[in-house]
Amino acid sequence: MVEFDRSAFIGKFQEEAAELLQRLNEGVIMLESTPDDRELIDRMMRDAHTIKGSSRMVGLIEISDVAHWLENIMVRVRDKEMAYTPDMSDSFFEALDAIVYLTDHSGVNTDGVVDLDGLKARLAVIAATGIEDDEAEAEEQTAAADKKALKKRTKKSKDEPDAAATAVAADGEQPVADDASGADRTPSHEELEHDDLSGTPSDADDQPHRLDREAELRTKVQATIRIRTNQLDNLLNLISEVVIAQIKSEQHLTEVRSMQVHAHETSQTWARIKSMLAALGRTELLEALGDDMNEIDRLLGDSRRDLAEFAKDYAEDTSRASVVINDLQEQGMRLRMLPANTIFQTFPRAVRDLAKQFRKDIELIIEGGETELDKKVLEEINDPLVHIMRNAVDHGIEDPETRLALGKPAQGTVRLAARQEGDRIVIEVSDDGAGIDPEKVRQSAVRKGYITAAEAKSVSDREAQYMIFEAGFSTAAIITEISGRGVGMDVVREFVVEKLKGSLDLDSVPGQGTTFKLTIPLTLAIIRALMLRVGDHIFALPTSSVDETLRIDPSEILKVEGREVVRRQRRTIPIVRLSDILGVAAETVQGGKVPIATISYSGQRMGFIVDAFVGEQQIVIKPLGTHLAKVENVAGVTILGAGQVVPILNVPDLMANARSRSGQKGRHAEQRAEREGPRTILICEDSFTTRELERSIFEAAGYEVETAVDGANGLSKLRDGLAPDAVVTDVQMPNMTGFELTRAIKNDANLKDIPVVIVTSLEREEEKAEGIEAGADAYITKSVFNQDTLLDTVERLIR
Amino acid sequence: MLGETAEEVLARRADSLALETFEEEVADRLSLLLFRIGEEWYAVRVGDVREIFQEYEITPVPGVPDFILGVVNVRGEILSVTDSAAIMGLGVVDQGVDGVPPAIVITNGPVASALVVDAIGDIAEITNQQLEPPITIIDRQQAEYISGSVYLDGTMVGIINIDRVLEPVVTGRH
Numbered sequence: 001m002v003e004f005d006r007s008a009f010i011g012k013f014q015e016e017a018a019e020l021l022q023r024l025n026e027g028v029i030m031l032e033s034t035p036d037d038r039e040l041i042d043r044m045m046r047d048a049h050t051i052k053g054s055s056r057m058v059g060l061i062e063i064s065d066v067a068h069w070l071e072n073i074m075v076r077v078r079d080k081e082m083a084y085t086p087d088m089s090d091s092f093f094e095a096l097d098a099i100v101y102l103t104d105h106s107g108v109n110t111d112g113v114v115d116l117d118g119l120k121a122r123l124a125v126i127a128a129t130g131i132e133d134d135e136a137e138a139e140e141q142t143a144a145a146d147k148k149a150l151k152k153r154t155k156k157s158k159d160e161p162d163a164a165a166t167a168v169a170a171d172g173e174q175p176v177a178d179d180a181s182g183a184d185r186t187p188s189h190e191e192l193e194h195d196d197l198s199g200t201p202s203d204a205d206d207q208p209h210r211l212d213r214e215a216e217l218r219t220k221v222q223a224t225i226r227i228r229t230n231q232l233d234n235l236l237n238l239i240s241e242v243v244i245a246q247i248k249s250e251q252h253l254t255e256v257r258s259m260q261v262h263a264h265e266t267s268q269t270w271a272r273i274k275s276m277l278a279a280l281g282r283t284e285l286l287e288a289l290g291d292d293m294n295e296i297d298r299l300l301g302d303s304r305r306d307l308a309e310f311a312k313d314y315a316e317d318t319s320r321a322s323v324v325i326n327d328l329q330e331q332g333m334r335l336r337m338l339p340a341n342t343i344f345q346t347f348p349r350a351v352r353d354l355a356k357q358f359r360k361d362i363e364l365i366i367e368g369g370e371t372e373l374d375k376k377v378l379e380e381i382n383d384p385l386v387h388i389m390r391n392a393v394d395h396g397i398e399d400p401e402t403r404l405a406l407g408k409p410a411q412g413t414v415r416l417a418a419r420q421e422g423d424r425i426v427i428e429v430s431d432d433g434a435g436i437d438p439e440k441v442r443q444s445a446v447r448k449g450y451i452t453a454a455e456a457k458s459v460s461d462r463e464a465q466y467m468i469f470e471a472g473f474s475t476a477a478i479i480t481e482i483s484g485r486g487v488g489m490d491v492v493r494e495f496v497v498e499k500l501k502g503s504l505d506l507d508s509v510p511g512q513g514t515t516f517k518l519t520i521p522l523t524l525a526i527i528r529a530l531m532l533r534v535g536d537h538i539f540a541l542p543t544s545s546v547d548e549t550l551r552i553d554p555s556e557i558l559k560v561e562g563r564e565v566v567r568r569q570r571r572t573i574p575i576v577r578l579s580d581i582l583g584v585a586a587e588t589v590q591g592g593k594v595p596i597a598t599i600s601y602s603g604q605r606m607g608f609i610v611d612a613f614v615g616e617q618q619i620v621i622k623p624l625g626t627h628l629a630k631v632e633n634v635a636g637v638t639i640l641g642a643g644q645v646v647p648i649l650n651v652p653d654l655m656a657n658a659r660s661r662s663g664q665k666g667r668h669a670e671q672r673a674e675r676e677g678p679r680t681i682l683i684c685e686d687s688f689t690t691r692e693l694e695r696s697i698f699e700a701a702g703y704e705v706e707t708a709v710d711g712a713n714g715l716s717k718l719r720d721g722l723a724p725d726a727v728v729t730d731v732q733m734p735n736m737t738g739f740e741l742t743r744a745i746k747n748d749a750n751l752k753d754i755p756v757v758i759v760t761s762l763e764r765e766e767e768k769a770e771g772i773e774a775g776a777d778a779y780i781t782k783s784v785f786n787q788d789t790l791l792d793t794v795e796r797l798i799r
Numbered sequence: 800m801l802g803e804t805a806e807e808v809l810a811r812r813a814d815s816l817a818l819e820t821f822e823e824e825v826a827d828r829l830s831l832l833l834f835r836i837g838e839e840w841y842a843v844r845v846g847d848v849r850e851i852f853q854e855y856e857i858t859p860v861p862g863v864p865d866f867i868l869g870v871v872n873v874r875g876e877i878l879s880v881t882d883s884a885a886i887m888g889l890g891v892v893d894q895g896v897d898g899v900p901p902a903i904v905i906t907n908g909p910v911a912s913a914l915v916v917d918a919i920g921d922i923a924e925i926t927n928q929q930l931e932p933p934i935t936i937i938d939r940q941q942a943e944y945i946s947g948s949v950y951l952d953g954t955m956v957g958i959i960n961i962d963r964v965l966e967p968v969v970t971g972r973h
Contacts, residue, residue: 237876241875485883623868623877624860624879625876626910627912627967627969628877628967630971631971632862634861634862639872645858729853
């Protein structure tokens with residue numbers, strides 16, 4: 001199994017958690033005065049969610065459980081199912097303090113300092129606030145079930161002195177063995193310190209003592225200073241101002257040089273005047289002017305000399321400053337650089353766990369983990385990467401039997417590689433799995449109404465594969481819980497392009513595997529941009545999205561079905577005027593070539609007509625300011641050398657607007673708008689509690705709910721003409737199982753288009769496979785079941 | 800943060816709670832910065848004013864509401880420029896023949912914007928007792944932007960509702 005350096009990221013988790021906990025603490029206080037602050041509630045929910053996820057990732061289950069309850073409460077507050085009241089604060093603070101304690105002690109609840117069971121029970125009570133009687137009954141049952149599960153877990157961890165500590169020990173062994181055998185590196189203090197902490201089960205007795213020693217060690221080896229990110233940002237902001245000032249100095253130098261030229265010309269002119277006067281031979285006049293002429297001679301000579309000296313000094317100063325300022329800028333940027341490993345090293349564990357869950361055999365190869373990139377980029381890239389990796393494990397790699405049958409090695413390979421290419425970082429995630437079958441995507445796209453069956457025929461394989469980036473599109477034949485809570489590839493793509501100003505490319509060969517390629521700028525602060533002019537305005541367009549810049553003859557612009565297009569390399573590219581998209585005045589068109597910038601975005605190309613290309617250069621990205629939270633088509637601004645402020649264009653916005661303008665509006669959007677009235681769900685479930693729980697979830701979300709007590713009952717309702725938007729079914733039911741029901745629905749020409757979601761406690765891979773084989777559209781296991789997953793899955797299927 | 804004990808966390812929390820109440824109690828007196836829009840006088844709390852500047856260059860930004868004139872670069876920080884007259888439905892601030900109208904940088908928590916006005920007036924000290932509710936004759940669009948009024952030397956001065964004026968701007972899809 002791959003090496004898993006746990007110590008390194010418990011530290012990372014502590015660092016991350018400290019920040020989040022601080023924010024949550026402040027959040028609780030603020031929430032007391034402004035209980036309706038939507039943004040605050042969202043942020044607190046996300047923060048709790050992040051703690052939950054990260055702590056689970058590093059195996060601190062107790063923290064994860066507590067954070068889970070906090071998140072649940074915040075979700076219900078957000079959904080306005082309950083209001084935040086100040087009397088909840090005590091339990092909130094208690095929970096946060098418990099997390100602080102557990103975080104500081106690497107998850108070890110020494111001598112039961114924290115009353116975890118009591119705390120979780122109190123949080124569960126809060127989480128159930130405001131749920132009405134019969135719903136409350138259902139909720140109580142779930143809560144009771146949860147508590148039972150918790151008790152079981154707590155009991156278990158009591159039997160084995162400390163489950164977490166044991167896990168640490170087991171994992172901790174690996175790096176130690178490595179250090180002993182591998183002579184190529186010396187273990188750092190930190191590693192020693194953490195290995196020390198992890199100990200072995202037999203050390204458990206003197207744990208407190210060890211913790212003291214660890215604290216001692218930590219103060220001694222402290223060679224770093226933690227700085228608030230905004231302080232660092234302020235510093236970098238000032239540095240970029242210095243850079244701009246330096247560019248101005250350089251411009252001044254050229255001005256001084258041209259002054260020198262003028263002075264030289266003045267001298268020469270004066271010399272000519274003098275010789276002409278001498279030639280005139282009017283001696284009395286020359287005598288009268290003599291003194292003044294000598295004075296002018298002297299003054300001109302002096303000022304030329306002074307100017308030359310000044311120019312020389314100024315040039316030297318400027319070039320010295322330029323060297324220093326370049327260094328300053330580079331060092332400044334480096335302050336925020338961290339190796340990619342900071343996030344990469346969480347993946348071996350995550351992939352191992354996922355592979356186990358899906359009964360797959362996967363080797364993860366990590367390359368280029370030492371590549372450094374901006375901390376901000378690292379933070380932003382983590383979520384998209386997690387999603388892509390999950391995708392690779394869940395949908396990419398086949399199970400060992402299938403692989404062997406296909407003549408592939410039983411063990412699948414996922415490769416995560418980072419490298420620097422100029423001022424860009426390329427991160428690739430590739431797998432040698434099934435690849436993306438364009439035909440399946442086409443069918444799915446037709447079924448979901450993105451394209452018509454006729455259009456599907458004209459969609460190229462590559463375009464079809466890129467359709468997985470469309471909103472709400474899932475590549476999977478079936479949705480399982482692991483695909484996440486509504487984070488689709490569309491979100492990943494927008495993240496990479498919009499937030500990171502990068503690009504996301506896809507290369508997939510059916511049967512051979514898939515590669516996702518993320519190209520992102522080295523730092524978030526600086527990117528290359530194409531500067532272009534529209535009317536009186538200059539705009540910057542991130543070069544990462546620009547395919548090519550063309551200057552074409554107006555006669556090459558063709559009209560097809562009322563849209564303007566150009567032909568390039570046997571492809572038809574729709575074109576629009578950037579001035580129309582932005583709503584700014586363009587130049588009145590005159591003859592001559594038309595400048596067009598073509599942009600590729602998720603497999604689609606679009607040309608934008610501009611008035612002129614100004615050039616390409618590195619720019620410093622700045623936000624639009626705190627007041628302008630989001631402006632359509634504009635991602636931020638940059639400040640050019642001369643101090644001029646230039647808006648940076650937002651590629652996803654431009655593409656969306658250009659598409660709707662050129663008549664390619666997403667058909668599904670219109671279709672969705674046509675649908676009026678509430679949607680109907682048929683729930684087939686023999687357990688009264690679960691049935692009513694699911695009913696309340698869907699009714700609360702505005703659905704109309706029909707129920708059936710078993711598969712046969714459900715099927716007869718369907719055949720009697722009930723046309724629900726989706727069927728949610730249990731598996732084990734009397735008379736007809738959920739699998740049988742699914743098969744019956746999918747084999748019935750009238751019913752086969754109704755999405756079927758299987759909700760079950762069966763978790764084994766074979767059972768999931770049976771669900772897939774029966775034709776289910778989604779498969780949710782009850783152990784991870786929560787209302788968000790359920791609603792989200794159904795919503796995704798019925799759009 | 801990691802080194803803190805639970806007691807320290809609680810102590811810090813108690814401190815910050817105590818602070819807020821304290822500030823409310825001493826806020827009996829109020830300093831207002833007066834400014835003129837057309838023929839009318841308005842004011843912002845001095846505490847909400849970060850700076851005032853006169854020379855600047857506005858860069859227009861496409862896709863923003865009419866009352867946003869664009870953005871300015873203030874020592875490396877980008878600020879939106881809000882037309883005080885346009886946002887309250889009083890026409891537009893006179894751009895003047897020579898240069899640009901004065902701008903007051905107002906802040907509300909993390910949000911800041913440069914508010915352009917026709918002219919900047921004095922600073923007036925008032926007590927909370929002098930504060931009156933907004934005058935009712937003003938139309939509804941304007942009313943949202945006024946949080947109160949005060950009589951100063953026979954002139955009615957409207958106090959700008961900073962929450963409303965500095966409400967973050969969001970345009971387009973999303």
